[in-house]
Amino acid sequence: MSVTIRDVAHASGVHVSTVSRTFSAPHLVNAETRTRVLAAAEKLDYRPNRAARSLKTGRTNNIGLIVADLANPFFPPLIKAAQAAARRQDYHLFVADTGEDPTEEENLVLAFSKQVDGIVLCSPRLSNKALEKLSERVSFVLVNRRIRGLTTVVMDVAHGARVAMEHLVRLGHRRVALVTGPAGSWTSGEIRKAVAEIPGLDTVVIGPNSPTEEGGIAAAAKVAEAGVTGVLAYNDLVAIGLIGGLEVLGVDVPGDVSVIGFDDSITGRLHRPKLTTVAMPASDAGRMAVDLLIQSMSATTVLETHLVVRESTAPPRQAP
Amino acid sequence: MSVTIRDVAHASGVHVSTVSRTFSAPHLVNAETRTRVLAAAEKLDYRPNRAARSLKTGRTNNIGLIVADLANPFFPPLIKAAQAAARRQDYHLFVADTGEDPTEEENLVLAFSKQVDGIVLCSPRLSNKALEKLSERVSFVLVNRRIRGLTTVVMDVAHGARVAMEHLVRLGHRRVALVTGPAGSWTSGEIRKAVAEIPGLDTVVIGPNSPTEEGGIAAAAKVAEAGVTGVLAYNDLVAIGLIGGLEVLGVDVPGDVSVIGFDDSITGRLHRPKLTTVAMPASDAGRMAVDLLIQSMSATTVLETHLVVRESTAPPRQAP
DNA sequence: AGCTGATCTGCAAACGATTGCGTTAGGGTG
DNA sequence: CACCCTAACGCAATCGTTTGCAGATCAGCT
Numbered sequence: 001m002s003v004t005i006r007d008v009a010h011a012s013g014v015h016v017s018t019v020s021r022t023f024s025a026p027h028l029v030n031a032e033t034r035t036r037v038l039a040a041a042e043k044l045d046y047r048p049n050r051a052a053r054s055l056k057t058g059r060t061n062n063i064g065l066i067v068a069d070l071a072n073p074f075f076p077p078l079i080k081a082a083q084a085a086a087r088r089q090d091y092h093l094f095v096a097d098t099g100e101d102p103t104e105e106e107n108l109v110l111a112f113s114k115q116v117d118g119i120v121l122c123s124p125r126l127s128n129k130a131l132e133k134l135s136e137r138v139s140f141v142l143v144n145r146r147i148r149g150l151t152t153v154v155m156d157v158a159h160g161a162r163v164a165m166e167h168l169v170r171l172g173h174r175r176v177a178l179v180t181g182p183a184g185s186w187t188s189g190e191i192r193k194a195v196a197e198i199p200g201l202d203t204v205v206i207g208p209n210s211p212t213e214e215g216g217i218a219a220a221a222k223v224a225e226a227g228v229t230g231v232l233a234y235n236d237l238v239a240i241g242l243i244g245g246l247e248v249l250g251v252d253v254p255g256d257v258s259v260i261g262f263d264d265s266i267t268g269r270l271h272r273p274k275l276t277t278v279a280m281p282a283s284d285a286g287r288m289a290v291d292l293l294i295q296s297m298s299a300t301t302v303l304e305t306h307l308v309v310r311e312s313t314a315p316p317r318q319a320p
Numbered sequence: 321m322s323v324t325i326r327d328v329a330h331a332s333g334v335h336v337s338t339v340s341r342t343f344s345a346p347h348l349v350n351a352e353t354r355t356r357v358l359a360a361a362e363k364l365d366y367r368p369n370r371a372a373r374s375l376k377t378g379r380t381n382n383i384g385l386i387v388a389d390l391a392n393p394f395f396p397p398l399i400k401a402a403q404a405a406a407r408r409q410d411y412h413l414f415v416a417d418t419g420e421d422p423t424e425e426e427n428l429v430l431a432f433s434k435q436v437d438g439i440v441l442c443s444p445r446l447s448n449k450a451l452e453k454l455s456e457r458v459s460f461v462l463v464n465r466r467i468r469g470l471t472t473v474v475m476d477v478a479h480g481a482r483v484a485m486e487h488l489v490r491l492g493h494r495r496v497a498l499v500t501g502p503a504g505s506w507t508s509g510e511i512r513k514a515v516a517e518i519p520g521l522d523t524v525v526i527g528p529n530s531p532t533e534e535g536g537i538a539a540a541a542k543v544a545e546a547g548v549t550g551v552l553a554y555n556d557l558v559a560i561g562l563i564g565g566l567e568v569l570g571v572d573v574p575g576d577v578s579v580i581g582f583d584d585s586i587t588g589r590l591h592r593p594k595l596t597t598v599a600m601p602a603s604d605a606g607r608m609a610v611d612l613l614i615q616s617m618s619a620t621t622v623l624e625t626h627l628v629v630r631e632s633t634a635p636p637r638q639a640p
Numbered sequence: 641a642g643c644t645g646a647t648c649t650g651c652a653a654a655c656g657a658t659t660g661c662g663t664t665a666g667g668g669t670g
Numbered sequence: 671c672a673c674c675c676t677a678a679c680g681c682a683a684t685c686g687t688t689t690g691c692a693g694a695t696c697a698g699c700t
Contacts, residue, residue, distance in 0.1 A: 056655050
């Protein structure tokens with residue numbers, strides 16, 4: 001059927017092992033032989049059978065990437081960067097989507113485990129215990145979740161949240177709402193902790209919420225009732241949903257309430273009013289995660305975040 | 321190392337072939353034996369080695385999905401649906417991104433070809449000839465590209481374009497611009513042809529353009545100079561970029577110029593002014609493409625599009 | 641000439657599953 | 671009772687590579 005190492009061996013008059021070596025350990029074969037083999041391989045259009053290779057070696061040259069929701073604009077840049085990094089080193093990337101469901105997350109990890117050299121797990125919702133257990137079966141890198149002993153790359157959301165809140169304080173806001181994400185979200189927890197430590201700020205926590213536009217819309221009424229003049233939302237989608245919801249309630253952004261998002265996603269960037277948001281280094285995270293995986297390094301990397309001030313924040317209406 | 325079919329055979333007192341059969345052809349093994357084997361497999365936490373299986377069978381249970389740009393909001397819903405459809409049938413999905421580069425597209429197809437049972441190729445930029453050649457090496461389904469003999473699922477963009485233009489005509493517009501996509505784009509060509517056939521409409525074609533926000537911004541000046549009162553843009557990103565660019569030039573949308581996008585992407589949906597756009601059934605396309613691939617059916621499927629009228633279109637300022 | 645080492649290549653055993661074929665046991669039929 | 675048939679299972683070859691080991695060749699040195 002398809003052309004194998006054996007055909008190449010025949011065509012170039014050497015043993016199969018020599019052909020194998022010209023690909024996987026070129027320095028072990030004579031330069032002249034090597035060119036002869038390569039020529040034959042080229043002529044026959046030979047491509048190694050990866051299944052056979054990984055059966056023998058135990059490695060697959062594949063990586064799995066698992067995210068909560070492919071359609072959430074936060075992830076595509078991360079996936080894109082991860083794919084590019086993988087491809088640069090001759091790895092291929094499986095991508096899957098848990099639909100925010102921890103059980104499905106576990107199933108996916110198990111399903112991938114026999115077929116990849118490692119998994120990049122973004123914003124996992126599984127418990128620490130479950131993740132530690134899984135890490136015995138397959139190596140992985142966690143993104144935006146910190147667990148002792150597991151290699152992780154996290155974005156400094158605490159810093160981002162602090163800077164965002166300081167921005168609101170500087171504008172004159174004194175009472176603000178934190179519109180959080182889903183219950184199990186590590187970043188949501190980090191943000192909450194960071195904000196609690198900020199002095200001179202009265203904070204009301206609204207959540208948990210779905211990390212989508214709908215989540216933001218649903219939270220609008222509570223925000224309006226909370227008597228706040230500023231909001232830090234879990235992500236850009238929530239911020240946008242919230243702005244829309246507030247608009248319906250007759251609350252103007254940024255006139256009556258200032259809103260800050262998280263992510264700096266394309267959807268947020270193109271929204272009007274232009275969203276003030278905490279930029280997350282999603283591309284860097286994707287790239288670093290697969291690089292760490294391929295080098296099978298154990299490390300915990302912290303990536304910086306920064307505030308992008310645009311038009312959804314302003315001083316409160318009756319400034320003190 | 322890891323637990324194999326042999327261990328399960330030992331533990332349940334049968335031959336390996338019986339174990340194999342309890343998984344791949346259960347009806348061939350006695351019910352009692354089967355439960356015994358399954359119990360042993362469960363206890364040992366056995367998972368079949370897919371590399372070994374595909375080495376023997378020649379099938380991989382993997383599918384490749386290739387898109388032009390992962391970060392373009394048009395694709396994530398398609399990818400999400402494709403992944404879900406694949407997973408439902410115990411397939412896994414490789415995802416890759418060509419960066420709009422035909423050469424990379426070909427490389428990816430070749431790289432995937434030995435490792436998947438088929439490829440979903442979205443909006444390919446390769447020539448018909450090249451695609452036909454490639455289709456001899458690996459089976460694939462084309463999305464939004466029609467080639468005789470290859471199985472495809474396309475969205476009826478011609479219909480969408482006609483309806484969009486009729487919408488403009490009904491509002492009173494007589495001279496409109498078509499802001500096209502990249503040179504090799506099949507959909508761009510279809511739209512162009514469809515629009516050319518519409519009577520009573522003076523159309524100026526502006527392009528090719530990058531299918532991004534930047535592409536739209538770059539086209540703004542030409543649109544402003546073209547003396548048109550309506551625009552059909554290649555996609556939502558281009559439409560949004562265009563609106564932004566026009567705004568800078570002091571042209572109001574929809575006051576001075578009406579703009580229609582394509583895709584109905586999340587980014588477009590959340591934009592202000594709310595974008596009038598042609599909705600594309602991206603999720604359906606993703607799902608259908610992988611279903612067709614898995615059933616290895618040869619077919620050409622046409623998916624409907626429809627116009628979503630929102631706020632970026634209005635009658636021209638001085639109505640006739 | 642003989643020895644040592646370095647290079648290069650061939651040999652053959654794996655890796656873990658699938659599958660055509662052969663064997664066995666048991667039941668049904670004439 | 672002899673026969674055939676079927677269901678259930680074992681046997682062993684096979685998929686395409688990799689890799690430890692050993693043999694062959696040759697240069698350099700004593």
